[in-house]
Amino acid sequence: MLRRLVFLVVIAATATPVLGAESSAKESAALAARIDQLLGERWDNAGVKPAAVAGDAEFLRRIHLDLAGTVPPLHVTREFLADRAPDKRAKLIEQLLAGRRYVAHFTNFWRSVLLPENPNGDNLGLRVSFESWLQARLSENVGFDRMVREILVTAQPRNRGEPVNFAVDGGQATTPIAFDLANEGKPENLAGSTARLFLAVKLECAQCHNHPHAEWTQEQFWEYAAFFGGGKANGKASIRIPKLNKSVSAKFPNGREPTFTQGSNPRTVLADWITTADNPYFARATVNRVWWHLFGNGLVEPVDDLTQEVDDNPLLEELAKQFAEHKFDLKYLIRAIVSSRAYQTTSAAANESADDTRLFSRMSVRALSPEQLYDSLAEVTRLPPTTAPRDFGTGLVQRAEFLSRFARQNEKATEAQTSILQALALMNGKFVEDATSLERSEALAAVAQAPFLDPASKVETLFLLALSRKPTAAESERFVRYVTKGGPSGDAPRALADVFWVLLNSGEFLFNH
Amino acid sequence: MSRPLLSRRDWLRLSAAGVLGSSVTGWLPRLAADLAADPRRRRACILLWMDGGPSQTDTFDLKPSHPNGGLFKAIPTNVAGIQISEHLPNLAKQADKLAIVRSMSTREGDHSRAALVMHTGYTPAGEISYPSIGGLLARELGRDDMVLPQFICIAPNRGVSPQAFSSGFLGPRYAPLIVGNANNLAVRPRGAFDYETALRVPDLEPARQVRPDHADSRIEMLQEMDRDFARQYPGTVSASHQSAYERAVKLMRTAAAKAFNLEEEKSALRDAYGRNLFGQSCLLARRLVEQGVPFIEINLGGVNGGSFGWDTHGGNFDAVKNLSGVLDPAWAALLSDLKERGLLDSTVVAWMGEFGRTPRINPQQGRDHFPTAWSTVLAGGGIKGGQVVGATSADGMTIKDRPVTTPDFLATLCHALGVDASKQNQSNVGRPIRIVDKAAKPIQEILA
Numbered sequence: 001m002l003r004r005l006v007f008l009v010v011i012a013a014t015a016t017p018v019l020g021a022e023s024s025a026k027e028s029a030a031l032a033a034r035i036d037q038l039l040g041e042r043w044d045n046a047g048v049k050p051a052a053v054a055g056d057a058e059f060l061r062r063i064h065l066d067l068a069g070t071v072p073p074l075h076v077t078r079e080f081l082a083d084r085a086p087d088k089r090a091k092l093i094e095q096l097l098a099g100r101r102y103v104a105h106f107t108n109f110w111r112s113v114l115l116p117e118n119p120n121g122d123n124l125g126l127r128v129s130f131e132s133w134l135q136a137r138l139s140e141n142v143g144f145d146r147m148v149r150e151i152l153v154t155a156q157p158r159n160r161g162e163p164v165n166f167a168v169d170g171g172q173a174t175t176p177i178a179f180d181l182a183n184e185g186k187p188e189n190l191a192g193s194t195a196r197l198f199l200a201v202k203l204e205c206a207q208c209h210n211h212p213h214a215e216w217t218q219e220q221f222w223e224y225a226a227f228f229g230g231g232k233a234n235g236k237a238s239i240r241i242p243k244l245n246k247s248v249s250a251k252f253p254n255g256r257e258p259t260f261t262q263g264s265n266p267r268t269v270l271a272d273w274i275t276t277a278d279n280p281y282f283a284r285a286t287v288n289r290v291w292w293h294l295f296g297n298g299l300v301e302p303v304d305d306l307t308q309e310v311d312d313n314p315l316l317e318e319l320a321k322q323f324a325e326h327k328f329d330l331k332y333l334i335r336a337i338v339s340s341r342a343y344q345t346t347s348a349a350a351n352e353s354a355d356d357t358r359l360f361s362r363m364s365v366r367a368l369s370p371e372q373l374y375d376s377l378a379e380v381t382r383l384p385p386t387t388a389p390r391d392f393g394t395g396l397v398q399r400a401e402f403l404s405r406f407a408r409q410n411e412k413a414t415e416a417q418t419s420i421l422q423a424l425a426l427m428n429g430k431f432v433e434d435a436t437s438l439e440r441s442e443a444l445a446a447v448a449q450a451p452f453l454d455p456a457s458k459v460e461t462l463f464l465l466a467l468s469r470k471p472t473a474a475e476s477e478r479f480v481r482y483v484t485k486g487g488p489s490g491d492a493p494r495a496l497a498d499v500f501w502v503l504l505n506s507g508e509f510l511f512n513h
Numbered sequence: 514m515s516r517p518l519l520s521r522r523d524w525l526r527l528s529a530a531g532v533l534g535s536s537v538t539g540w541l542p543r544l545a546a547d548l549a550a551d552p553r554r555r556r557a558c559i560l561l562w563m564d565g566g567p568s569q570t571d572t573f574d575l576k577p578s579h580p581n582g583g584l585f586k587a588i589p590t591n592v593a594g595i596q597i598s599e600h601l602p603n604l605a606k607q608a609d610k611l612a613i614v615r616s617m618s619t620r621e622g623d624h625s626r627a628a629l630v631m632h633t634g635y636t637p638a639g640e641i642s643y644p645s646i647g648g649l650l651a652r653e654l655g656r657d658d659m660v661l662p663q664f665i666c667i668a669p670n671r672g673v674s675p676q677a678f679s680s681g682f683l684g685p686r687y688a689p690l691i692v693g694n695a696n697n698l699a700v701r702p703r704g705a706f707d708y709e710t711a712l713r714v715p716d717l718e719p720a721r722q723v724r725p726d727h728a729d730s731r732i733e734m735l736q737e738m739d740r741d742f743a744r745q746y747p748g749t750v751s752a753s754h755q756s757a758y759e760r761a762v763k764l765m766r767t768a769a770a771k772a773f774n775l776e777e778e779k780s781a782l783r784d785a786y787g788r789n790l791f792g793q794s795c796l797l798a799r800r801l802v803e804q805g806v807p808f809i810e811i812n813l814g815g816v817n818g819g820s821f822g823w824d825t826h827g828g829n830f831d832a833v834k835n836l837s838g839v840l841d842p843a844w845a846a847l848l849s850d851l852k853e854r855g856l857l858d859s860t861v862v863a864w865m866g867e868f869g870r871t872p873r874i875n876p877q878q879g880r881d882h883f884p885t886a887w888s889t890v891l892a893g894g895g896i897k898g899g900q901v902v903g904a905t906s907a908d909g910m911t912i913k914d915r916p917v918t919t920p921d922f923l924a925t926l927c928h929a930l931g932v933d934a935s936k937q938n939q940s941n942v943g944r945p946i947r948i949v950d951k952a953a954k955p956i957q958e959i960l961a
Contacts, residue, residue, distance in 0.1 A: 302942075348745050365746045415749050417684050418757035420662060420764060421691070421715070427761065428716035437722060482734070488726035498727055502734045507742040507754045 024332045025094065031322050031336035038315040039342050043361055050342070051350035051362040056081055057469035058513070059089060059344055062363070064468075065512045066294055066338065067096040069105030069372050070379040074461070077468045093338055097331050106330075107134040108371040109293060114151070114197060115182050126181060129173035136174055143328040144286055145275035148198055151176045152271035155185065187239055191225035198274050200285035200306035201253060219248055226250035227258075227270040237266035253281075275328075281306075283320035287333060291319070294337050296364040296414040297357060347513045357414070366512045367416030370406035373510065374399055380465050380504065381435035382442040402431060413512075426505050436501040438493050444500050448493045455483045458496060466503035555654055556859045556894055556930045557802045557809070559795075560647065561844065563836075563866035564670045564814035565824030566624070568880050569888035569909070570872050571833045572598050574615045576909050581872035584830045592899040600837035603845035609899040610848050610857070610892045612959035616903020618916035619868060619884040624824070625674045627867035627884065632677035634923045634949050641682070642941050646923055647808045648680035648687035649948050653932045654807035655687075660763040661772070661804055667712070667794040667811045668693030670820035673867075678810075682941040689810070690714065692773070693794060693818075706818035708790035712797055713773050717765055732762055772800040785846040789817040792843040799850055802860055813840055823866055827877035848892060857893050861929045864890040865922070872909030886912045889922060895929030897961045920953030928955045 043050055054062065060080050064072040072080070080092060096102055111131055137147050154177050183189035195203040203221045218241070226239040227250045236249040237260065250258055250266055258269045274282050284306055292298035299316045300306050319333070326332045337343055347363035349355070357364035368376065405425050426432055434440045438448055447453065447461050459479045463471045471479065479499050487495035503509055575598060576582035587596035590608030597605055597613075604611070621627035621636075630636055633643035647664045655663030666689035669678045680687035693711045719728040739758070743751040764770055775783065775793055778800075786792040791813045798809040815822040816835050825832045844864070851857040869887020870880035886905045892898055903915040927934035927949060934953060937945035 349747055365748050365750045367750055417686060417749075417753040419686075419688055420757055420761045423757045423761035424714070424716040424764070427758075428719050428765075433720040433722070437720075478737075479734075482730070487730055489724055494724070494727055498731050498734065501731050502738055505731075505735050505758075506738045507746070507751050508738070510754060511746075511750055513746050 024326070024329065025090075025335065027326065028332050028335035028339060031319070031332075032339035034318055034322075035315065035336065035340040035342060038318060039340075039360055042315070042359065046359060048353045048356075048359055048361045049351055051345050051348070051354040053341060053344050054346040054363070056088075057467075058346060058348075060092070061468040062347075062512060063089075063092060063096065063338060065368065065372055065376070067093070067105065067334070068099060068101035069108060069369075070101065070375045071466070071509075072468055073379060074465050077464050081470075089344070090339065093335060097335060103135055103138045104375075105372075106138050107131050108369065110134050110138075112369065113289065115178055125173075126178040129175050130178035132174040133176050138330075141329065141331050144330055145277075145282070145328040147176075148282070149271045149275050151179050152194065152198075152274065153265065153267050155180045155267060185229070187225040187228035188221075190228040191221065194228075194274075195224060195253070196304040198285060199253065199281040200288065200304055201281065202302075202305040202307070203253075218244075220251070220253065223248045223251035224253055227266045236260060277324040280320060283324040283328070284316055286328070287319040287323050288316060290330070290333055291337060294334070294343060295357075295360060296366040296412065297360070301358075363513070364414045366413035367418075368510065368512055369413075370403040372512070373406055374402050376509075377431060377435060377504065380443065418510075426510070432501065432504055435504060436497045438497055441500075444497060448496050455492070456480050459483060459499060462496070462500050462503055466500070466509050467506075555656075555805065555807060556861065557654065557805075557807045557856075558650055558861045558863065558926065558930055559798045559802065559847070560808070560810040561795075561840075561862065561864045562669070562810055562812045563823045563840075563864070564673070564812050565821040566627070566866045566868045566870060566882060567823040567836075568825060568829060568833055568870040569615070569886075569905075570870070570880070571829065572601065572837070573613050573888040573890060574905055574909065576872065576907065579872075579908050581874065581908050581910075583874055585833075595899070595901055598837060600834050601841045603841045607845055607848050610852075611898050612891045612896050612956075613901045614889045614891070614903060614917055614922065614956065614959075615901055615905055616912045616915050616917050617869065617884075617887045617889050617919075617922065618912050619887075619919050622868060622882040622884050624821070624867055624882075627882075629674045629677045630919055631865060631867050632674075633681070634920050634953075635946075637676075641944075641946070642676065642679070643946075644681035644683045644687065644938075645676075645678055645689070645810075646926070646948075647678075647689060647810050648683050649938070650927070650930060650932060651808045652683055652687050652938075653936070653948070654930065656805070659805060660760065660767045661769050661801070661806050662690035662764075663687065663806060664689045664808045665801055665806055665810075666691045666693075667797065667809065668790055668814065668818065669810065669812050670814050672820070682946075683938065692797075693790065693812070706790060708793055708818065709775070711790065711818075712775065712793060714764070714770065717770060717773075719765075769804045772804045772806075773797065775800070782846070782850070785842065786850075787839055787842045787846075789839055791817075791839050792846075795843040795847040796850075799847060799854075799856070802851070802856055803854070823870075825870065825879050826875070826881055827879040829870070829874070829879045851893065859894045861894055861896060861926060862892045863926055864892075872905075886910065889917075891925065891929065891959060893929075895931065895961050897959050900959060902956055902959055917956060918953070920950045921956060924949045924953035924955040925960065928960050 042048075057077075060072055060077060064070065064076070080088065085091070111127070111134060115127070115130055133150075134147075137150075154175060179193075180190070183193050192203055195201045201216070203216055203224060222239055222241045226237045226248060229239070231238055231240075237258075238247050238249040240247050250270075252258060252270075252273050258266070258273070260266065260269060273279065277283075285303075288298045288300055288306060289303050292301075292303045299319075300313055322336075323329075323333050342360045343363070345361065345363050347357075347365050350362055354361040402425075406422055436444060438445055443465060444462075447458050447465075450458070450461075453461065456476060459476060460470055463469060463475075470476075483492055483495045483499060485495070486492040487498055570576055570581060571583060571585050575585060575587040575596060577587045586599040588599045588602065588605055589596055590605040592608045595608050595613070597608065619627070619630070621630050626637065629643075632645045632647075634646060635641075635643045637643070645664075647666065651663035664680070664687055666678055669689075669691065671678050671691075678689055678691070680689070692714055693708070719725075723731075735758070739751075739755050743755055771777065775796060778796060783793065783796060786796045791811065794811040798811055801809050812820075813822065813836065814820040816839055822832065822836055844862075847862065848857065851860055851862075868882055868884040871883040872880070872886075875881060886909065903917060904913045905911065906913050924934040932948065934947065934949040934955070935951060936948050938948070940946045
């Protein structure tokens with residue numbers, strides 16, 4: 001009851017604390033301007049007229065989903081839409097980057113990138129230790145180079161037979177070792193994954209044969225894999241190529257020979273090379289992936305193979321250069337991208353020339369990640385949030401079941417397909433049932449029973465809650481009529497529940513647009 | 514081999530043109546009724562998956578005269594010269610329908626990788642997200658206008674390898690509809706496993722608190738909302754959303770979904786299949802085939818639900834005896850039921866696990882993982898039954914005759930179903946990939 005009262009107050013009005021801007025805001029703004037300049041040149045060359053800048057409601061919902069992983073809370077929506085300050089978008093970006101949910105959301109993002117669903121079945125404890133590690137690093141905003149170094153040098157001791165297993169409950173493990181284990185500690189798997197993720201070079205095909213179209217040879221693949229194990233020959237890290245009866249020693253992908261000193265760990269030597277500021281692969285791969293996350297399309301695709309056509313992409317080069325010069329600061333990069341006009345372009349259908357979202361002249365419509373969807377539903381319906389990975393118990397099981405139902409398999413967010421079971425779960429499943437139940441949904445009950453709201457305001461509140469915007473005149477007319485009449489049975493509260501159900505099942509709620 | 518007179522494309526064109534009836538709900542029940550009678554009917558496949566890897570030595574390749582043979586006796590079948598385990602007595606009466614492959618020769622001895630390879634036909638490599646054979650065959654055999662999903666998985670142990678039960682690069686459209694309480698994370702209530710509830714489609718009906726008239730209003734209002742959205746935000750994502758909701762609503766409203774209601778069956782028949790998860794799953798599979806679902810996979814992971822039941826590292830003989838007690842009546846009932854309804858000629862029933870088990874018995878009276886020489890079985894339409902393919906040595910440790918690889922086996926399955934195994938699909942890495950690797954050689958002698 002107390003929670004409901006508190007929520008009623010929220011519906012009426014609240015105030016927002018404004019956080020101080022970070023020191024690099026100016027530098028990000030400079031990069032944002034550069035992004036728009038370079039994209040502008042590209043649009044001019046292609047004869048493209050970009051779509052209009054998104055309205056406040058569209059921007060608010062998008063930036064909240066992209067930086068905090070959920071739709072905005074009602075009070076944030078109300079205030080932002082009412083705010084007349086010209087710099088309110090920049091202020092909101094700062095606030096979100098400094099927020100707790102930034103860490104939670106990007107923990108989910110980086111985990112999904114770095115730790116793909118393990119075909120051997122997920123070890124929950126390992127996932128949690130990896131998420132804890134990501135949380136710690138992201139809340140300190142340490143450079144991405146340092147994060148990758150830690151991933152690269154953290155390995156399971158080879159002489160131990162038993163795999164590392166972390167206790168699921170109460171374990172305080174904070175380590176990226178899950179990366180090593182997800183790759184089964186095998187040199188060939190680690191080589192394929194790290195090249196793909198940190199260099200955007202696809203080596204895997206060369207594992208078994210020389211690929212007809214790629215520059216990589218089988219021998220080069222194994223030279224790279226030699227950093228991850230194998231043995232030593234003549235003081236050099238080396239590895240045996242299976243079936244070829246041949247040994248090769250470790251070599252960087254650019255063909256240079258590493259220098260090993262007495263007792264140096266080959267993985268550390270490789271980590272040094274990968275994360276050095278003048279290695280162009282690493283920064284390119286990272287900025288392209290962050291861009292891909294925020295736009296749904298990479299500047300160059302596929303995001304894990306940039307070997308084909310990086311030359312003619314001055315924007316990618318510029319972003320990579322600045323990212324490296326700014327110590328691989330993720331917040332600097334993200335702030336610059338979301339501050340650009342390109343990011344703030346509307347996703348609604350515009351003129352034909354802007355239709356190709358791969359030119360970034362119009363924002364693409366993207367599917368939510370399973371976590372974004374779950375957390376948004378939790379936000380809207382005021383169910384207890386369960387994003388903290390350490391929250392074990394029934395909440396975790398419910399969340400895990402939901403996430404597995406909505407898991408996407410290697411699908412791009414811009415091409416994601418909805419399954420029948422997903423639709424059934426959202427229409428009839430327990431989660432949405434509770435969310436739209438007059439008895440069990442805190443949010444709905446609060447709106448339905450609010451004595452100071454007429455039907456029009458009730459409908460408007462539900463729209464603001466679910467879609468972060470006010471209804472259009474036509475929508476308002478339609479839904480207010482329905483609620484006033486009480487739907488087919490003449491029951492106004494039930495009709496209001498119907499409206500909420502419609503909003504939560506709508507494409508507009510289920511996608512980031 | 515007879516080919517359907519109407520290709521899948523023809524079906525689509527004709528049904529789109531209204532020749533085969535204008536409304537889906539109108540012609541589906543009729544189609545189901547005509548299915549059995551029509552010799553050109555589309556083929557279907559029921560895969561019986563033995564989670565954990567079943568012991569060939571205690572099922573289909575007994576070694577009664579060798580110490581590796583263990584405790585079980587071999588019994589004669591209705592085909593002279595073919596003997597199988599004494600714990601498969603009902604199946605022994607229908608051996609004329611079975612083609613037993615005793616010379617499976619595969620490489621993976623790890624549950625996860627082996628399950629993946631047996632389901633997809635490919636060794637996992639890089640980023641390629643290989644689809645399950647269920648998704649691949651559903652795509653070939655299914656129809657776009659069907660209201661029921663084309664690939665249905667009953668009680669899979671997805672934890673062993675999620676990708677083995679996915680449609681991979683074919684996209685969610687060919688992803689399996691999963692029933693049978695497949696979610697490994699679900700905390701099961703104490704007591705007997707409630708297979709009756711588990712075999713229903715989850716969330717098929719609106720919540721009880723929602724009045725039917727309100728439920729209809731909801732869907733109507735939602736459609737209007739989504740039409741507006743798709744107009745304003747056109748593209749793959751919004752189109753797929755609308756299509757999934759349409760198909761889900763159809764499923765909620767179609768009579769075909771009644772296939773999931775096993776109560777419609779006679780009690781004696783339900784008893785014959787066995788009153789347990791696997792038995793009733795087999796019955797459900799037959800009902801789904803009647804409704805035109807082209808691929809159904811059923812898992813036997815334990816005597817009544819569970820997983821890795823066949824992973825008998827210890828106490829092999831008790832475990833296999835108990836599992837056989839579930840497998841035998843269900844499989845036998847499925848074959849005779851399909852036969853009686855005229856569906857067996859167009860339905861292939863496949864039996865396999867991820868690998869076999871060591872012929873040598875370990876000190877725990879168990880048998881361990883063994884991909885070197887093991888057995889699978891095919892039966893039904895397109896398969897010449899009553900024969901054994903390949904042979905293992907007297908101790909069962911090696912293949913004596915005619916090794917069969919995973920791609921060979923899957924290509925045989927494709928042929929039996931009238932599907933061109935060399936057809937290519939576009940993969941998620943932009944490279945076309947064949948349904949089955951081109952090195953595969955179907956087992957010609959068991960193809961009808």
